[in-house]
Amino acid sequence: MPGPTTTKAAALGAALLLAAAMAPASASPAAAPSAAPAVTRPAADPVLVDCFFKPQVRPAGFMLACGDGNSRLTSLTWSRWDADAAVARGRNLVNDCEPYCAAGTFHSYPVLVRLDRPREWKKNPRLPHYSRMTLTYTDTRPERLARVETYPLWD
Template identity: 55%
Template sequence: MQRLKLKTTILICAVMSLATAVVPASASTKPKSPDTVVVDCFSDPQARPRTFLIACGDGNSILTALRWSSWKPKVATGRGLNVLNDCRPYCAAGKFHSYPVAVRLDRPKQWQKHPGKQHYTEMHLVYTGHKPPQMPREVTYRLWN
């Protein structure tokens, strides 16, 4: 009986060693965090966010359903919806409307809060379908640090 337990233990150790040797090193390491981030209203770094609040003070402009086609150190590009409050007759009574947009983040600079990280400092929106009344087709926002 002891001999059977010993053989079983050796067999299990051999199988585990073989399995460990077969798994690539990259599968066992955490993915590298992106070098460049976008900083949200709460000073949290975000990479490829699905939503992004533009109007931090009142929440009347937010990007939703974001899908990023590229996230590189110098520029990030994607598409989504800009959900805006029409503020008619005033913002508390206004209605939210969605507008499809192309998004580009660029002009990375060193993030003051985390000197080893870069953050995008500008956001460019291009309304690709209907656009909000009284707004140009292209809008640029300076992002916070």
């Protein structure tokens, strides 16, 4: 017949087992590290920062030459806008500046626009922005530009 000490020990052991079974997962021993680190996605998809430092999402137009307005994107139709990149088709209106910019003529060129390299935006670190734009001219292009032009975007 078990004595009072044995009964107390059995009750204490049962209580410990019950407590261990009910403990939160954070109190459990750490699991082995996974092979791939967890990727933290930003709370919002990146934005395109315009000349006035305003965030834009899927804009229909975008000024490339903020100082003089001699190059801008128009008629943008976005097929992608996510955490990694954005893609649109549209037109690039470029002033030929002949004989000089104030007397020049704007010409329209079909273009594929790609935004990528999302980075922290200095003005609002919780809102990422695309930091690079690549223009691919799909037909004719301005004489002074290559078929593919890549530009860093302002912060």
